[in-house]
Amino acid sequence: MKFRFLILTAAILLTGCSKKPGSADQTYLLQATLWYQHSAEMKALYHQAYNWAGLLVREQNKQPHIKPPAVILDIDETILNNSPSTGFQILENLPFSEELWASWCHNAEAEPLPGALEFTLLADETGVEVFYVSNRTENLLGVTIANMKKHGFPNADTAHVLLKTTTSSKAFRNARVAAEHKVILMIGDNLSDFDEAFEDRHMDAAKKLVGDHSELFGSTYIILPNPIYGSWENPYRTGEGTATEKRKNALVTFKPSKRNRPVLHSVQGL
Numbered sequence: 001m002k003f004r005f006l007i008l009t010a011a012i013l014l015t016g017c018s019k020k021p022g023s024a025d026q027t028y029l030l031q032a033t034l035w036y037q038h039s040a041e042m043k044a045l046y047h048q049a050y051n052w053a054g055l056l057v058r059e060q061n062k063q064p065h066i067k068p069p070a071v072i073l074d075i076d077e078t079i080l081n082n083s084p085s086t087g088f089q090i091l092e093n094l095p096f097s098e099e100l101w102a103s104w105c106h107n108a109e110a111e112p113l114p115g116a117l118e119f120t121l122l123a124d125e126t127g128v129e130v131f132y133v134s135n136r137t138e139n140l141l142g143v144t145i146a147n148m149k150k151h152g153f154p155n156a157d158t159a160h161v162l163l164k165t166t167t168s169s170k171a172f173r174n175a176r177v178a179a180e181h182k183v184i185l186m187i188g189d190n191l192s193d194f195d196e197a198f199e200d201r202h203m204d205a206a207k208k209l210v211g212d213h214s215e216l217f218g219s220t221y222i223i224l225p226n227p228i229y230g231s232w233e234n235p236y237r238t239g240e241g242t243a244t245e246k247r248k249n250a251l252v253t254f255k256p257s258k259r260n261r262p263v264l265h266s267v268q269g270l
Contacts, residue, residue, distance in 0.1 A: 050114070054118075057126060058122075070129040072187070075148075080113065105144065124154035132160060135164045135170070136164065185221075188221075191223065191231065194221045198210075
């Protein structure tokens, strides 16, 4: 597996060498990735979310259910940390690609995110069936299960790990679980992990939908932080300009009044 990873990585680097300098500038990912990898706040948010999820599972499991209870979790940036792959992109100045992603996944080195393993074990021990619905492609099923098994995630098998086949929409796979189970909780880092209606990011449609269904968050849906990637950045993936330029153009800012405008002091001669 390690040997295959080295071959794939070498191929990616050789391909990347043909790009013009700066054409794949990935520095816009730096701050978000540093926060994700090193901040205590990130760790606290994950523990907070999974602690609350554990309370919900215990409470819901006390209620009578016609169908057996289940929870559905996403995988990437929900239970497994893939930020080292982004770190590689930044340092090597490489954009995301399926080849790079496959190289990372085949290495099976993604670590559990804070609280994720403990929560899934708790759910399993209390009789709540754990399912994982991910948009990793099906050709990565074996290495994904191997990565999960290495860390002891329950139900790391082909019956409970449902990967993407023909569409990124999770609606059909979520419905498969719901057909035979009472889904008491869904956990993910992207709103479309819960419902494909959230995928529409035009004219703040997803924001309005969140507001209209705010009661679901913290009761049926648990959303986790992911400042690195996701549907939230769809508006900045198309059009002219670099990734950094498109994000700068989207910033909400203000214009200081003349009275409060900061005074800039020259440092010439110092």
